[in-house]
Amino acid sequence: MNLFDLLRQPWPWYVAGPIIGLTVPLLLLAGNKMLGISSSLRHVCAICFPGDVSFLKYNWKEQLWNIFFAAGLLIGGFIGGVLLKPVTPMPLSEATTKTLNSFGISNTQPLLPTEIFSWAHLFTWQHLLIVIGGGFLVGFGTRYGNGCTSGHGIFGLSTFQWPSLVAVILFFASGILTSHFILPLLLK
Amino acid sequence: MKKKNFLFLLLGVIFGITLIKSDAVSWFRMQEMFRFQGFQMYGIFMTAIPTAAISLFIIRKFKIKTLDGEPVKIIKKKFHLGFIFGPIIFGIGWALTGTCPGPIYVQIGSGLSIAILTLLSALAGTWVYSYLKPKLPH
Numbered sequence: 001m002n003l004f005d006l007l008r009q010p011w012p013w014y015v016a017g018p019i020i021g022l023t024v025p026l027l028l029l030a031g032n033k034m035l036g037i038s039s040s041l042r043h044v045c046a047i048c049f050p051g052d053v054s055f056l057k058y059n060w061k062e063q064l065w066n067i068f069f070a071a072g073l074l075i076g077g078f079i080g081g082v083l084l085k086p087v088t089p090m091p092l093s094e095a096t097t098k099t100l101n102s103f104g105i106s107n108t109q110p111l112l113p114t115e116i117f118s119w120a121h122l123f124t125w126q127h128l129l130i131v132i133g134g135g136f137l138v139g140f141g142t143r144y145g146n147g148c149t150s151g152h153g154i155f156g157l158s159t160f161q162w163p164s165l166v167a168v169i170l171f172f173a174s175g176i177l178t179s180h181f182i183l184p185l186l187l188k
Numbered sequence: 189m190k191k192k193n194f195l196f197l198l199l200g201v202i203f204g205i206t207l208i209k210s211d212a213v214s215w216f217r218m219q220e221m222f223r224f225q226g227f228q229m230y231g232i233f234m235t236a237i238p239t240a241a242i243s244l245f246i247i248r249k250f251k252i253k254t255l256d257g258e259p260v261k262i263i264k265k266k267f268h269l270g271f272i273f274g275p276i277i278f279g280i281g282w283a284l285t286g287t288c289p290g291p292i293y294v295q296i297g298s299g300l301s302i303a304i305l306t307l308l309s310a311l312a313g314t315w316v317y318s319y320l321k322p323k324l325p326h
Contacts, residue, residue, distance in 0.1 A: 007209075010209060010210070010211060011206065011209040011210045012210070012228075012231075013210065013227065013228050013229075013230075013231025013232045013234075013235060014231060014235055015210070016206050016207075016209065016210030016212065016232050016235075016236075017231060017232040017233070017234065017235025017236040017239065018235050018236065018239045019202065019203075019206045020203065020206055020207075020232065020236040020239075021235065021236035021237065021238070021239025021240040021243070022239055022240070022243060023199060023202070023203050023240075024240035024243065024244065025240065025243035025244060025246075025247055026199055027196075027199060028244075028247070028254065028260045028262070029247070029252065029254050029255060029260065030192065030195050030196065030199070030254070030255055031192055031195075031196075031254055031255060031256065032254055032258060032260060032261055033196070034262065034263065037288075037289045037290040037293075038288075038289040038314075040289065041289060041310055041311055041313075041314040042314055042318065044311055045311060045314050045315045045318060049315065051315075051319070053315070053318045053319050054322075055318040055319075055321045056315075056318050064193060065192070065193060065196040066196075068193040068194070068196040068197040068200065069196045069197070069199060069200035069203070070200060070293050071197055071200060071293075072196065072197040072198065072199060072200015072201040072202075072203065072204055073200050073201075073203060073204035073207070073290055073293035073294050073297065074204070074293045074294070074296055074297035075197070075200070075201045075204065075297060076200060076201040076202065076203060076204015076205040076206075076207070076208065076294060076297060077204050077207075077208055077213070077293065077294035077295060077296065077297025077298040078297040078298060078299070079201065079204075079205050080204065080205040080206075080207075080208035080209045080294070080298065081208050081294070081297065081298025081299065082298060082299060084205070084209065086209075089211075090211050090228070092216050092217070092220060092226070093220050093225040093226040095223070095225040096216065096219055096220040096223060096225045096226065099219075099223065099225075100216070100219065108216050111208075111213055111214045111215060111216075111295055111298065111300060112214075112215045112286065112295070112300060112302065112303075113215060113216070117215070117300070117302045117303075118302060119301075119302060122302070122305075129284075130284045130285065131285065131302070131305055131306060131309070132305065132309045133281075133284065133309075134280070134281045134282075134283075134284030134285035134306070134309070135281065135285055135292075135305070135306040135307070135308070135309025135310045135312075135313065136281070136309045136310065136312055136313035136316075137277050137278065137280050137281030137284070137313060138278055138281035138282060138285060138287070138288065138289060138292075138306075138309075138310045138313060139281075139289075139309065139310030139311060139312065139313025139314040139315075139317070140274075140277055140278075140281075140313035140314065140316060140317045141274045141275065141276070141277030141278025141279070141280070141281060141313070142274065142278050142288070142289060142314075143274070143313075143314045143317045143318065144270045144273055144274030144277060144278075144317050144324065145270055145271055145272075145273070145274020145275040145277070145278055146265055146268075146270060146271065146274065147265070148278065148288045148289050148290070149282075149288040149290070150288070150289075150290055152275075153233065153237075154233075154236050154237060154240060155240070156265065157237050158236075158237045158238075158240035158241040158244065159240075159241075159244065159262050159264075160241075161264050161265055162267070163265050163266070163267035163271045164265060166267070166271050166272065166275075167271050167274070167275040168275070170271075170272060170275035170276050170279065171275035171276070171278050171279035171282060172279065173279065174275065174276045174277075174278070174279025174280055174282075174283075175218075175222050175279040175280075175282045175283040176222045176283075177279075178222075178279060178280045178282075178283035178284060179218075179219055179222035179223060179283040180222070180223070182280065182283070182284070183219075183283060183284060186284075
């Protein structure tokens, strides 16, 4: 098997986890930057439509590294999702597949369920609530809580910051409850 | 400064490839995680966090400096009430969209045009928070 075939396969957690973890020291060594991605949303707001909002008036030019990092994620998505697209995707657990099938989601292979996240199926109030409402809450909640899965979950926890532990426990608990009780209501 | 931005871009590229190749940007994988039916996401967190923590320990122990020769410094986040309300709100959005902010960019890059809508909604959420910030409990 050549290197290309090897990279093209789905990556197991014990390969991905350490690479993600190493991003923390590498960003610090590159210029004392603290891993966090949700801040990029604030910078985009500050650059494009600051309006008369004081929280969006700051010297975003000092935070440009974060925009470059986010741009890297876009490119990484193209390389990983298009150029290195796997022949056989990583299987989803049988239990999850069964549950999702019962919600009317039959194809569990690409990244997003096409029954919800596609232009053809978007325009029902439930689906709009999931995509637009959900996206809104991601943007609102991460800024209100001062971080997301990377900023609190990876960076905050690995630097032993207790406020991040509080945040991680709460967004995880909230996600569990939503997945079990709110999502089924919107899909049935 | 400008040269260094390419370094941040490169780190983003590696981070993005890793997220998508390990399925960490998959809506299905998030549901599997929230339902405790698979190990992939837990495995990622349980190896990423110690890797970062051990690397930081080594940096401190050997007083390794940044590329500019400065000491590595970490600014701690100060707790306020937003650390309670914010994550609860974010968690709902995370489970519905199956994505946190990072994966939105990765999904767009992989050619999912609908993720642009998720990004615009997240930007709207960030803007509205910024606007309401003086009125919200912190």
